[in-house]
Amino acid sequence: MLCDFHLHTAFSGDSETPPERQIEKAVLLGMERICITDHHDYDVSSPIDFILDFPAYFEALSRLRDRFRGRIRIEVGVELGLQGHIKDYLDALVRSWPFDFVIGSSHFIDGIDPYLDRFYEGRTEKEALSRFFEVSLEMVRSLDCFDSYGHLDYVLRYAPSKNKGFRAAEYMDLIDPLLKTLIQKGRALECNTGGFRYLLGHPNPCEDILLRYRELGGELLTVGSDAHTPEYVGCEFKKTAEILRSCGFRYYTVYHARRPEMLPL
Numbered sequence: 001m002l003c004d005f006h007l008h009t010a011f012s013g014d015s016e017t018p019p020e021r022q023i024e025k026a027v028l029l030g031m032e033r034i035c036i037t038d039h040h041d042y043d044v045s046s047p048i049d050f051i052l053d054f055p056a057y058f059e060a061l062s063r064l065r066d067r068f069r070g071r072i073r074i075e076v077g078v079e080l081g082l083q084g085h086i087k088d089y090l091d092a093l094v095r096s097w098p099f100d101f102v103i104g105s106s107h108f109i110d111g112i113d114p115y116l117d118r119f120y121e122g123r124t125e126k127e128a129l130s131r132f133f134e135v136s137l138e139m140v141r142s143l144d145c146f147d148s149y150g151h152l153d154y155v156l157r158y159a160p161s162k163n164k165g166f167r168a169a170e171y172m173d174l175i176d177p178l179l180k181t182l183i184q185k186g187r188a189l190e191c192n193t194g195g196f197r198y199l200l201g202h203p204n205p206c207e208d209i210l211l212r213y214r215e216l217g218g219e220l221l222t223v224g225s226d227a228h229t230p231e232y233v234g235c236e237f238k239k240t241a242e243i244l245r246s247c248g249f250r251y252y253t254v255y256h257a258r259r260p261e262m263l264p265l
């Protein structure tokens, strides 16, 4: 079983699952290693509080790491919401805490979550998607606080037609340079199996983007379920391993102390 490197717990504003329940599920699935990556979206306007209580988080997870020692290895990560205007804040944050792994994700575009209808108002769906990828590219170019770029086509989870009719090729003028920038900077692309949970029938990003990343020489690739509840830990990992192998990947990546390690798929 692949190691799940994108998991949320009650330390995230949008999960009520105690961390031990996510860990117990991973043990049950036979995982050898996981990374908890709770949300921290700083300076956003949202009804949900996405601010992580770092002292409590590190204390709780280091206790759990000890409690589960010998059964499963637990890494402590974070999923940071990327925004250009908080670059200095994010740089300082990742220097201040001993993270094993940092996911960088575009959750707010021009201050709006693509989860909201408001993101699509006053423009075509294609224009909204283009803006999403345009800002994503800016984030990957300008920010250096993360190890892996999260769920690259996240917008498809919420777009009015979801991924129906989506052609990655139509956005390659933005996606290609994003992938090339990740490779140049030595950062990973994330394969997030949450796409299956949102009934897209594929991980985020979709196969065409994973394939393109491999064609461009991309090797660093993390895998995570983005589970907020135990039922989705390791969601569709068997199918995902097959997809990744068919895209030409032989290895995937895990992190400890923010250093990558390659494991066979």
Ligand SMILES: [Zn+2]
Binding pocket: 079, 105, 107, 150, 151
């Ligand atoms: Zn996310």
Ligand SMILES: [Zn+2]
Binding pocket: 006, 008, 079, 226
């Ligand atoms: Zn997440």
